[in-house]
Amino acid sequence: MxxxxxxxxxxxxxxxxxxxxxxxxxxxxxxxxxxxxxxxxxxxxxxxxxxxxxxxxxxxxxxxxxxxxxxxxxxxxxxxxxxxxxxxxxxxxxxxxxxxxxxxNGTKALTRHPAKVGGRVVDSDAQKARLDVTHGELAFKGSDPFTVTLSNVVSVERADRDLGNGKHPVISFRHIEDGTAVTSQVGMTSGRLTNVLGRYIRLRYADVKEELEDVELGEEETEVLVAAYSAGPGVSLAKVVDIEPQRLTMLLNGLIDEGLLVDTEEGTELTAKGRVIVGQRIESVNT
The missing domain is CATH 2.30.29.30 (Pleckstrin-homology domain (PH domain)/Phosphotyrosine-binding domain (PTB))
Known part of the structure; x- marks a missing residue:
């Protein structure tokens, strides 16, 4: 070749x-x-x-x-x-x-971003973009560029939508941006590429979702995960959750054992599994 x-x-x-x-x-x-x-x-x-x-x-x-x-x-x-x-x-x-x-990589797309914020439909115009696939992200480059972190995707579906060129199959996916569930719609230049894009998005988070099937969390554990997401690394969770310190330490240790949190040099951070759970929680609140 x-x-x-x-x-x-x-x-x-x-x-x-x-x-x-x-x-x-x-x-x-x-x-x-x-x-x-x-x-x-x-x-x-x-x-x-x-x-x-x-x-x-x-x-x-x-x-x-x-x-x-x-x-x-x-x-x-x-x-x-x-x-x-x-x-x-x-x-x-x-x-x-x-x-x-x-x-x-490099394929042309029509995008509507955002199509929804929470449960509210947004009247965004469809935009032409060029797709750039990087490690863990999809970057849509055009007049109004945006990037989607695949570990923040919480649902994906293929549906017929009109992005300004009549109804065609598009990939509609919800993901978390700055604590809010956002829906984006993407249609590729051909049906086969639209199908391939949908497969790729599902692949990047399917393994994480499968691992979460046996994870059962109470309200306190979920509250701690959401607090870790909102506070970010370097912020003491004891300052942002109303949970007795000894109980909080026990919850944190349990969430680390479950692979939902990890201790780093900068502090306690969410893992990919933890981000999916937080994303699902934020999505349920916003829809």
């Missing part, structure tokens, strides 16, 4: 034309295509044909071969095709992130 290679590793894969056990071969990703190559086999997937990417969801027909994969759905000879790729944990996680970035 003449274009720059952004990922190149050895792994197993299953793709059209593979018979029997999945082969081990090279997985090569450039800015334009994904190539799967093994002895006697090569599949080239133009990235312009990719319409879906799933991480950690093994297709049923491949469940007997793989435990964890990146699955790429694409158009091949006017038909739907699927390739599943498996590597070691480090390679496959890095590959998934790079693949999403290559698919989405």
């Amino acid at each position: 003449s274009e720059t290679v952004v990922a190149d590793f050895v792994g197993r894969f299953f793709a059209p034309g593979v018979e029997g056990d999945p082969p081990t071969g090279r997985i090569i990703l450039s800015q334009r295509r994904l190539v799967l190559a093994a002895d006697g086999y090569k599949e080239t997937i133009p990235l312009s044909s990719v319409f879906d990417v799933k991480v950690g969801q093994v297709p049923p027909e491949m469940a007997g071969y793989f435990n964890d994969t990146v699955t790429v759905a694409y158009r091949r000879d006017d038909a739907r095709a699927v390739a599943a790729i498996e590597g070691n944990d480090t390679n496959i996680d890095r590959f998934a992130t790079v693949l999403f970035k290559v698919l989405l």
Whole structure:
């Protein structure tokens, strides 16, 4: 390939034309295509044909071969095709992130931000923007730029909305900005990229939400988390919550054990899991 290679590793894969056990071969990703190559086999997937990417969801027909994969759905000879790729944990996680970035970086979008603040609809004009995917953030660059921290996203849905070009599928997602639940709407230049963007946003917080399924908090624990968010690092929580000091220490230790708070040199801070809980609480208050 003449274009720059952004990922190149050895792994197993299953793709059209593979018979029997999945082969081990090279997985090569450039800015334009994904190539799967093994002895006697090569599949080239133009990235312009990719319409879906799933991480950690093994297709049923491949469940007997793989435990964890990146699955790429694409158009091949006017038909739907699927390739599943498996590597070691480090390679496959890095590959998934790079693949999403290559698919989405620099793409044009129509945005409405904010579309809602709390439960109130805002009459914001749709704006043209260019998407920049960075670590943990989506930056929409245009005449009215904004950035979304993905760990602050509390819900995502795909729906038909009019962003000034008629009704088309858009990604509508709620996230926390300065203690308020804000809804943003984004429509990409094509339905396939809109779908990929939705997958990426869900991927970045899905693992955190799954970890929270078994976490049960009382009102005091939730109050402490919200106070930690509002106060920020370096501020003593004893000054902002009306809880007896000994009880507060016990609550803080429990929240640290749950992985919702962490002690740093600057003080006690929320983890990604803690931010999701606070986001859900703020969203419920504002809607």
